[in-house]
Amino acid sequence: MKLVIINYGSGNLHSVHKAFEAVNNNLENPYEITVTNTPSEILNADKLVLPGVGAFQDCKNAIHKIDGLFESLEQVVIGEKKAFMGICVGMQLLAEKSLEFGECEGFGWIPGEVIKIEAPADFKIPHMGWNEVTFRNHELLNNISQNTDFYFVHSYYFRTQKNENCIATTKYPNPITAAVLKENIFGTQFHPEKSHNNGKQIIKNFLEWGPS
Amino acid sequence: MLKKRIIPCLDVDRGRVVKGVNFVDLIDAGDPVEQAKIYNSEGADELCFLDITASSDDRETLFEVVKKTAENCFIPLTVGGGVRTIDDISRLLHHGADKVSINTAAVENIDLVAKAAKKYGSSTIVIAVDAKKNGDKSWNIFTHGGRKPTDIDALEYCIEVANLGAGEILLTSMDRDGTKIGFDNELLSTVSSSIDIPVIASGGVGNLEHFVEGVLKGGASALLAASIFHFGEYSIKDVKTYLAEQNIAVRI
Numbered sequence: 001m002k003l004v005i006i007n008y009g010s011g012n013l014h015s016v017h018k019a020f021e022a023v024n025n026n027l028e029n030p031y032e033i034t035v036t037n038t039p040s041e042i043l044n045a046d047k048l049v050l051p052g053v054g055a056f057q058d059c060k061n062a063i064h065k066i067d068g069l070f071e072s073l074e075q076v077v078i079g080e081k082k083a084f085m086g087i088c089v090g091m092q093l094l095a096e097k098s099l100e101f102g103e104c105e106g107f108g109w110i111p112g113e114v115i116k117i118e119a120p121a122d123f124k125i126p127h128m129g130w131n132e133v134t135f136r137n138h139e140l141l142n143n144i145s146q147n148t149d150f151y152f153v154h155s156y157y158f159r160t161q162k163n164e165n166c167i168a169t170t171k172y173p174n175p176i177t178a179a180v181l182k183e184n185i186f187g188t189q190f191h192p193e194k195s196h197n198n199g200k201q202i203i204k205n206f207l208e209w210g211p212s
Numbered sequence: 213m214l215k216k217r218i219i220p221c222l223d224v225d226r227g228r229v230v231k232g233v234n235f236v237d238l239i240d241a242g243d244p245v246e247q248a249k250i251y252n253s254e255g256a257d258e259l260c261f262l263d264i265t266a267s268s269d270d271r272e273t274l275f276e277v278v279k280k281t282a283e284n285c286f287i288p289l290t291v292g293g294g295v296r297t298i299d300d301i302s303r304l305l306h307h308g309a310d311k312v313s314i315n316t317a318a319v320e321n322i323d324l325v326a327k328a329a330k331k332y333g334s335s336t337i338v339i340a341v342d343a344k345k346n347g348d349k350s351w352n353i354f355t356h357g358g359r360k361p362t363d364i365d366a367l368e369y370c371i372e373v374a375n376l377g378a379g380e381i382l383l384t385s386m387d388r389d390g391t392k393i394g395f396d397n398e399l400l401s402t403v404s405s406s407i408d409i410p411v412i413a414s415g416g417v418g419n420l421e422h423f424v425e426g427v428l429k430g431g432a433s434a435l436l437a438a439s440i441f442h443f444g445e446y447s448i449k450d451v452k453t454y455l456a457e458q459n460i461a462v463r464i
Contacts, residue, residue: 011332014308018283054333089333123214124410124433126335126379130215130257130463149215149463151288153335153379172214194288194310196252 003031003207004045006090008062008069012193016051016087019193023203031207039072046082047207048073051193052089056098056114056156059089060106070107078109081184085206091180091187092158100156110182111161117154119172126155133178133190135168140179140186140205148198150178150190157189184211215463216427217257217434218451219412220441222247224293225264227273229442242442245280251441252285254448257463259285260313260382260436263293264357275307282308292340292382293357301328305336313338313382316355318373319362329377338412339378341366343399344386351399358386367403374407381407382436385415390439392418400430412436420446420454427460 003024005017017035024030034041042048050073052059063070077084086094095106098114106114117127130149135141150170157176160166168179170190180187186206192199222229222244229242248259259281263274271294278291291304292313301312312332318325318339329337342358343351343366351366370381383403385396395413404411410433413426417437426432440446452462 011305011336012310014306015282015286015310018308019286022283022286053336055330058330058333125408126410127214128335128380128410129217129433132213153288155334191288194286196286199286 001029001031001046002044003033003047003049004042005033005035005049005051006042006069006073007035007037008059008066010051010059010062010090011053012051012088012191015191015193016049019200020049020203020207023200024207027204027207037066037069039068042069042072043076045076048077048082048084050084050086050090050093052087052091052093053153054089056089056092056100056106057104060093060104063093074107077185081211083206083209083211084185086185086187087193088154088189088191091189092156094180094185094187095158098156109185110158110165110180110187112159112165114156114158116156117172117176118174123172126153127172127176128153131170131172133168133170135179138167138181140181140202140209141168142205143201144198150188150192150195150198152178152190154189158187213461215257215461216432216455217412218423218448218462219258219260219290219434219436220251220256220448221260221262221414221436221438223262223264223438224274224277226270227277230264244277245284247442248281248285251448252287255452255463256287256448258288258290258434260290261292262313263291265294268294275303278304278307278309290338292338298324298327298331301332305332311336311338311379313340315340315342319353319355319364319369322372322376325373325376325378329379334377334379337377337379338382339370339373339380340382340384341370342384342386345396345399349398349402354386358389366399367406370403370407374409378409380410380412380433382412382414388416389414391416392440394418394422395426395430395432397425397429400426400432404431404433410434420451423451423455424458424460427455
């Protein structure tokens with residue numbers, strides 16, 4: 001089985017790669033992990049991970065700058081329904097649009113938009129650090145307790161149009177989407193690769209996940 | 213609720229951990245990767261490396277240390293010291309740093325802050341500020357590891373870098389660093405109440421109560437300490453347990 005981590009120059013690529021490797025090495029049937037932006041390799045993937053930090057528009061432009069990258073992603077994720085995980089901006093990109101630095105179109109794979117966190121003045125923005133996550137039961141959150149802390153760093157969040165696509169939230173102090181799910185498409189606002197053992201558990205759950 | 217972060221800081225010179233008292237009298241306290249692993253397992257919320265290697269020839273050792281740490285510790289790692297260019301930032305991120313802290317180079321070339329934040333995202337860019345009291349509610353910043361005074365006002369500078377896209381401020385009190393008499397909470401609260409981005413308190417922590425004061429009086433989002441952890445006076449767990457007892461939200 002092949003797991004592809006998409007390389008489009010994202011700042012957290014290395015951390016994501018190392019965390020997935022560490023978890024994968026302990027699996028009974030480890031994946032062959034490839035870090036790549038080559039469409040032919042993406043088309044052969046069984047599972048895909050899209051990291052992302054920085055501004056929405058910059059990430060989107062970086063993806064579209066690579067010939068055939070988005071098209072191959074769309075084919076395997078939307079066409080062939082392969083399991084996909086987006087992290088931070090890699091998750092926000094799934095939205096229809098973002099309002100960060102003006103309006104910018106996203107992949108449109110999950111209905112909703114990415115908007116600025118609205119919080120009282122004594123709440124610092126970016127929302128940075130460890131915050132509690134509550135979630136709907138799902139195998140992607142196996143062996144995680146309600147109110148477990150995960151590591152967040154963001155100023156915008158994905159407001160999903162449908163409640164059913166938001167499977168986890170955190171509070172700052174208003175509810176913020178912490179994870180999204182639509183069929184084979186999973187995404188976390190927090191950084192599992194930086195959330196110590198609970199982050200590794202999320203990665204393990206994704207590696208063991210077989211969306212139907 | 214968002215937790216207050218406890219961040220152990222390792223001063224690294226040619227690949228070895230050192231910590232100075234008032235930036236001099238360096239004492240060797242071990243291998244950074246081993247120390248990082250201990251902090252990681254003890255429940256540190258983030259790690260910070262400050263590279264104080266003087267010669268650029270010896271800086272390659274830092275990249276190795278960062279790489280090995282990132283392979284072993286799955287919590288955020290901030291690396292600073294000697295970061296002067298976009299290329300320096302890029303190399304540190306490539307080796308596994310999650311955030312890069314910039315000090316002197318940001319003062320000398322303020323455009324670097326905006327450029328770096330634009331390229332790597334605000335959350336990646338920490339601006340380190342070394343401030344020394346200059347009068348009533350007034351502090352000036354120092355550069356070059358605290359050796360070079362400037363006439364730049366610390367508060368105005370922090371507001372400016374926050375506007376340029378810095379993700380957080382690592383605010384060190386030069387007056388308190390190494391003294392163990394507590395953070396400069398007046399400095400912290402003055403800056404913290406004037407900017408939207410998080411402020412990391414640094415310099416002067418000597419006991420558990422100082423951590424509490426950094427949050428309640430200083431308004432800090434995170435608390436950084438070095439020697440208090442290295443020499444085993446208190447563990448990360450001691451600090452977190454004490455903060456929790458004082459009703460401050462921490463990740464246990």
